[in-house]
Amino acid sequence: MKIDAKDISYRELNKLIRQAVLSGEKEIELENINGHRYLGTGVEGNAIITVNGIPGSDMAIFMNGPTLIVKDNAQDSVANTMNAGKIVVHGHAGDVLAYAMRGGKVFIKGNAGYRVGIHMKSYKKQIPQVVIGGTAKEFFGEYMAGGVLVLLGLGKEDDEPLVGDYVGAGMHGGVIYLRGEVNSEQLGKEVAVQELNENDEQELSKLLEEYCTDLDLDYGEVRSKKFIKLVPVSSRPYGQLYAY
């Protein structure tokens, strides 16, 4: 079904979406989205919601199940504290993407801003996965405690940095895959660079195949460049900080 968001507030819109999902609607198309916040929040189940227009901040905050497909750019705090579900953004995403995300997948075709994947965490079978097609800014994976962050740098200029400084500062869990190189001075002191092992390659292939299918990208091109892996040096980065 289609819901027209023209001239209605995010509160009314989200109520309509919730009602539609509760009445059993599995596929919902949102028209004229223009900065409406919190899309996908408070919606349970596995409905597929297509977003035409530019959604507002905190899209999918606390989301628990649905799939959101955004045909344009998204704003800040996408997938904030998200628990389950999937987000596919055909444009760019803003700052604070996937803050404290605990489960589900986020695929961004373009770039992301500052502080991506801060304090992403994993729990039992819940392992959040985020793939960003373009570049990202400073504090990528800060305090990361679990999950998988992938940064591809597709279509970036040669002199353009793949990622900003302080990558993985305070990281104590999870894994970051970067397609390309990163200067060691850009890394937080809590991370180490490693080669990918066989398990990593399998995990990455599976994730990137799905990413390329969803965003209609050439998998061969995505895999044409070498990946590096960043992991935390310690699961207890601040273990020696205090006098007991």
Place this chain on the structure above:
Amino acid sequence: MNYLAPEFIHRIDKDKCRRCKRCILNCGFNALSFQDGIVADHSKCVACHRCVTFCPEMAITVEQNPLTYKENFLWTAQIQKNIQKQAQTGGILLTGMGNDKPYPIYWDHLLIDACQVTNPSIDPLREPMELRTYLGSKPEKLEFNQLPDGNVSLKTELEPQVKLDIPIVFAPMSFGSISLNAQKSLAKAAEQCGILMNTGEGGLHKELAPYGKNIIVQVASGRFGVDSNYLNAGVAVEIKVGQGAKPGIGGHLPGEKVSAEISETRMVPIGSDCISPAPHHDIYSIEDLHQLIFAIKEATNYEKPVSVKIAAVHNVAAIASGIVRAGADIIYLDGFRGGTGAAPYVIRDNIGIPIELALAAVDDRLREEGIRNRASLICAGGIRNSGDIAKAIALGADAVAIGTSALVALGCHVCQKCYTGNCSWGIATQRPELTRRLDPEIGAERLTNLVKAWAAELKEILGALGINSIESLRGSRERLRGIGLDQNVLDILGIKHAGK
């Protein structure tokens, strides 16, 4: 080499001691052993009085180490000890509970009025007294519909409210900082007293779920255990921005304390550090706070009031104004004496301002701006008795939160060693042999006794004031006088000096 002399001397009356070894079993800090009699390692004693309380012969006492340091007003024993400890370890000094330095305690410089002759006082034993308090945003005015039958109905749509039978809530203390049995004691007591407990930032243990009607769930920067079910599990949601004991810094539950149960409640792997970042990285402004408040309202279908907890700091009145304008229904103000399970010494003892001044400043500011009705005020940070509560309410609070007082009711002796995880009273520990000492039924009974006793005392105070409702005391600063306070403090508190 350890240069530190023991802080306490543990003494056993050898004539009284029957060598039952109960003291050895009771000590969570391993300070006692048996070598042809009870032997104390004084350096490990923290003066928690567990052994003293449980010695059947009353043979034990603990004394301050009388060791004399060369008298020096500047280089006190404590200052020297702290330097020695840091020289030895190179670490940030940790402590527990609230700021214990001799800063002024303004509660003890406030006096409450009473009726004499010109208007009658009321006897609460024989006349009804109302302590009921509703937390939540109140409308500016009420509008009514005139019904054809002559009756009226309320036209104004009310924001969600939470009912307290007594204007007290238990302060947020997470599962992790305190034991599950301590949290259960708080939840059961909250249910029995018609008040609320607060999960703190450690998620909601499944055994607490049945107490949802008496629970505030907290969302902090680490977002531990936060999902849509959690947000809807209590009657209100609190965004924790700051804490009085450690304003502006984050939290850190070390991995060795993250047991299977804590892992499940916080939704993180067993043994992993739980690091709460200093700020919420999705809140860098009042506009961002607005965004998170309304995200929570969306996730809870606008059915629950949203509280924002901040530490009392220098510009607290302006910050509180911003929080109200961001849409918070409740502001939780935590003064610099507020407790903690672990904080750096230097932060706890040097950052923040007293709750009495912060509360008066915030209440004034919100009134001046005409937005006081839009949020309830909870004040906390060193509330020790019902007198403090009455004074807080007269200064403008809607309710108070009690953390340390509640723990003392459970057996805590404020030894300030919560961060070690060895609490002999089974409160601030996860060691099963210690936590099982705290029976939640008995804990709840002790807490209920305390809260009900304070409620009875509050009614006595209201009666003396000649009023029959806590609502009549709220913000009524004319009923307070200062004693031994300078004009500057009196102006901030908005009260006259005693005698005027």
